[in-house]
Amino acid sequence: MPGLFPGNRFLAHSGAKFPIIQAPMTWIARAQLASAVSKAGALGMMETSSVDIAVTRREFAAIKAATSAPFGINLPIMFLRQNEDMEKQILDFLVEQKVRFVTTSAGNPRRHVERLKGAGIVVYHAVPSLEGALKAEDAGVDGLIVEGAESGGIRNAEEVNSFVLLQAVRERVRLPIVAAGGIVDGRGMAAAMALGAEAVAMGTRFVSSAESPVHPNYKAAIIAAGVDGTVMLPRPPRAKMRVLRTKASEAMAGGVEVQGRVSSVIDALYIGGDVDNTAGSAGQSAALIHEVKPAQAIIEDTMAGFWKEIDRLAALRG
Numbered sequence: 594m595p596g597l598f599p600g601n602r603f604l605a606h607s608g609a610k611f612p613i614i615q616a617p618m619t620w621i622a623r624a625q626l627a628s629a630v631s632k633a634g635a636l637g638m639m640e641t642s643s644v645d646i647a648v649t650r651r652e653f654a655a656i657k658a659a660t661s662a663p664f665g666i667n668l669p670i671m672f673l674r675q676n677e678d679m680e681k682q683i684l685d686f687l688v689e690q691k692v693r694f695v696t697t698s699a700g701n702p703r704r705h706v707e708r709l710k711g712a713g714i715v716v717y718h719a720v721p722s723l724e725g726a727l728k729a730e731d732a733g734v735d736g737l738i739v740e741g742a743e744s745g746g747i748r749n750a751e752e753v754n755s756f757v758l759l760q761a762v763r764e765r766v767r768l769p770i771v772a773a774g775g776i777v778d779g780r781g782m783a784a785a786m787a788l789g790a791e792a793v794a795m796g797t798r799f800v801s802s803a804e805s806p807v808h809p810n811y812k813a814a815i816i817a818a819g820v821d822g823t824v825m826l827p828r829p830p831r832a833k834m835r836v837l838r839t840k841a842s843e844a845m846a847g848g849v850e851v852q853g854r855v856s857s858v859i860d861a862l863y864i865g866g867d868v869d870n871t872a873g874s875a876g877q878s879a880a881l882i883h884e885v886k887p888a889q890a891i892i893e894d895t896m897a898g899f900w901k902e903i904d905r906l907a908a909l910r911g
């Protein structure tokens with residue numbers, strides 16, 4: 594429907610139809626999932642954390658073959674720095690392909706902003722704190738992904754939740770904000786927008802989508818999780834990590850170093866489906882997810898729920 598979301602900077606930047614991003618997630622956010630999300634009008638994101646140009650080229654081509662809808666690419670700065678030659682090849686590839694929308698995460702975006710923006714690429718940076726938001730703005734990014742402590746994956750050790758973090762960033766920063774953490778539907782999306790966001794990102798919701806490539810046991814564990822279904826683990830040197838509450842993650846939270854299969858979460862959990870002996874990332878939003886749904890249904894239901902919520906709030910005027 595034309596005319597929706599007038600002035601929304603995220604939609605202008607990304608070319609997406611709806612202000613919803615599928616969060617970038619190692620191994621999960623590849624062609625199968627990202628193309629399904631983009632086809633449905635939200636912004637699919639492709640991850641590059643394998644730091645392998647062959648994988649990047651393969652997945653990029655597969656998304657292009659599946660859909661002409663816009664999609665984005667995530668650059669995990671910390672991972673890329675481990676192989677500077679590959680980092681350069683991946684950046685060159687994005688520039689050569691005239692990619693429109695890139696997010697950076699886990700590190701200082703200053704390292705890449707000039708090159709990417711010089712090539713006409715829009716850059717949003719993921720931040721878990723107000724301090725990070727101010728630094729990213731200073732580095733010249735075009736927008737922020739603001740990740741509250743509810744989110745799955747690597748988190749700020751300070752554990753500031755989205756309700757306060759979004760407002761604190763909105764007060765101090767003028768850039769467009771994409772809210773991440775705790776959002777699975779239109780109600781959460783409306784709330785995030787009330788707190789200052791122009792778009793939302795969902796991670797855990799898409800891990801448990803039909804097109805997510807992870808083992809059905811992992812999706813089932815997300816669906817079974819209650820409000821206390823995740824735990825925060827230390828992620829040295831300074832961060833934390835929110836994961837599903839399992840036998841292994843409870844032991845790790847208690848200071849026991851769990852060896853072996855836990856270190857290879859992709860093989861053991863994503864492919865092997867071993868929930869008990871691993872610590873797979875998940876957000877507190879798992880408590881709000883009750884079924885595996887196709888990406889298109891997630892997006893349609895989110896948009897329908899969003900407008901319903903907006904109408905409900907508008908009706909408060911009487």
Ligand SMILES: Cc1cc2nc3c(=O)[nH]c(=O)nc-3n(C[C@H](O)[C@H](O)[C@H](O)COP(=O)(O)O)c2cc1C
Pocket residue numbers: 616617618619640642667669698699719740743744745746747773774775776794795796797798800873874875876877878879
């Ligand atoms: C399984 C999983 C893996 C993730 N991996 C990454 C990653 O590789 N890079 C990244 O920037 N964020 C990663 N994240 C964080 C997401 O990008 C996003 O911030 C988060 O999922 C939002 O919270 P939600 O899960 O409540 O939707 C991951 C999250 C999950 C659940």
